[in-house]
Amino acid sequence: MKHFEDIEIGDRMTFGSLDVTADDIKRFARDYDPQPFHMDEEAGKATHFGGLVASGWHTAAMTMKLLISDPENSVASLGSPGFDELRWRRPVRPGDRLHVTSECIEKTPSRSRPEMGVVRFQVNTYNQDDEVVMSFVSIAMIARREAA
Amino acid sequence: MQKLYWEDFQIGDRREYGGHTVTKEEIVRFAKEFDPQPFHLDEEAARQSHFGGLVASGWQSAGFFMRMLVDNALAGAQSMGSPGVEWLRWRKPVYVGDTLHVRQEIVDKRPSRNHDNMGHVKNRFEVLNQNGEVVMEMESYGMFLRRPADEREETAR
Numbered sequence: 001m002k003h004f005e006d007i008e009i010g011d012r013m014t015f016g017s018l019d020v021t022a023d024d025i026k027r028f029a030r031d032y033d034p035q036p037f038h039m040d041e042e043a044g045k046a047t048h049f050g051g052l053v054a055s056g057w058h059t060a061a062m063t064m065k066l067l068i069s070d071p072e073n074s075v076a077s078l079g080s081p082g083f084d085e086l087r088w089r090r091p092v093r094p095g096d097r098l099h100v101t102s103e104c105i106e107k108t109p110s111r112s113r114p115e116m117g118v119v120r121f122q123v124n125t126y127n128q129d130d131e132v133v134m135s136f137v138s139i140a141m142i143a144r145r146e147a148a
Numbered sequence: 149m150q151k152l153y154w155e156d157f158q159i160g161d162r163r164e165y166g167g168h169t170v171t172k173e174e175i176v177r178f179a180k181e182f183d184p185q186p187f188h189l190d191e192e193a194a195r196q197s198h199f200g201g202l203v204a205s206g207w208q209s210a211g212f213f214m215r216m217l218v219d220n221a222l223a224g225a226q227s228m229g230s231p232g233v234e235w236l237r238w239r240k241p242v243y244v245g246d247t248l249h250v251r252q253e254i255v256d257k258r259p260s261r262n263h264d265n266m267g268h269v270k271n272r273f274e275v276l277n278q279n280g281e282v283v284m285e286m287e288s289y290g291m292f293l294r295r296p297a298d299e300r301e302e303t304a305r
Contacts, residue, residue, distance in 0.1 A: 031174075032211035034218055035227060047228060048263060056230060057214050061182040061207045068183060080206065082237035088230060136233075 002075045003145040004117035007104050013073045015066040016099030020054060020092055028058040053091040059098075059134045060086070063125045066100045076143035078116055086136035090127070097128040105137070109144075116141050152225040154267030154292040159254050165220035166249030166275075168212050170204060170242060178208040203241040209248075209284050210236070213275050216250045226293035228266055236286035240277070247278040255287070259294070266291050 022041075029038035033055035036043030044052040054062075068074075092098070106120040119142050125134040172191070179188035183205035186193035194202040204212070218227075242248070256270035268289050275284040 028211075031215070033214045035222060035229075037229070048266075049229070053229075055214070056232075057207070057211050060210065061178075064205070064207050065182045068185070080238065082206075082235065083233075084235045085232070086236070087232035 002073075002142075004076075004107070004109075004119065004142045005145050007075070007107060007119055007142065009104050009107060012101055012103040014099060014101050015070050015073065016097075018062055018066055018098045020062070020094060020096045020098060022052060022094035025052060025054045025058065025092075025094060028061070029055055033057055049091050051091075051093060053093055056088040056134070059088065059092050059125060060136075062098060063100050063123065063134065066098065066125075067102065067123070075140065078141040078143055080138060080140050082139055084137040084139070086134070088134050090131055090133045092127070092133050096133075098125055098133070100125050102138070110141075114144070116143050118142075152292070153295040154226070154257070154259075154269065155295045156225075157254055157257060157269045157292070159257060161254045163221065163252045164249060165252075166216040167247060168216055168249075169247045170212065170244060172202060172244045175202055175204045175208065175244060178211070179205055183207060199241050199243075202244050204243075206238040206284070209238065209242050209275065212242070212248055213250060213273065213284065213286075216248070217252075217273075220250070221252065222290070228291040228293060230291060231268070231289050233286055233288040234270075236284065236288075238284050240281055240283045242277070242283050246283075248275055248283070250275055260291065263291075265294055267294050 026039055037047050037049050037053055038055045041052045102121045102123045104119055105122050107117055109117045119140050121138045123136050123138050124132050127133050187197040187199050187203055188205050191202050251274040253272045254269055255272050258268055260266040260268055268291055270289050273286050274282050277283050
């Protein structure tokens, strides 16, 4: 498990892959984002999406699933206050295969909590053609191996 | 009723809506599929964590927000998706039994550069619990169809 000290700016990790099905897209949409282009192929065709597309929040949830399910790349996370600059760059469609990269772009020891530091990661989600479908800057609180 | 076009949204418009009560079942179901951390999955593990009880994944809180937005705002509008979120912060945990609602304010709007039949609306959202505490807040964009040119003229007359 990686601690704050083990992570350097420029370090890049890769996660995945995950296959997206039409059933997954519709099931997520029914619970959290029941807009026509996330629920129905024909309704999607009538929009600029050109077909059924996943909710952007579904893509975000699938990205979380990939980030958290790789034991080799696990970090000593103490949670996250949020994220910045999330962009849904391309539609995610049934049959897409997603993978995720996460690159450390900034690390700051916490002044108020010596047992941890704050790391910003540029997270990119790609499809099978290596096109970025979503990107954001995640903010992670990560435990130190030893308190400073 | 006719659905709202981009032209119908005005900077400064405020709305409040929602009322979703969070269940244990939905927290655990979401966690199993997308965010299997002990404090989202298991009541006992959650009690022993710093949360002191089962809490929703932050990404699920975003989903609860989205569902309230769709049901109360987007379903009555010519919604065409979103290019993204400027920033989002999880301010407080969302626990089983919490009842959430949304406070929305339109802070900016502009025509789309890529699609001349669409426009962007920038919103400030706060998600509050039953005690009026902000649990999540964000600034994000929505895309909406513009009123067709022939209808625009009629409105102007």
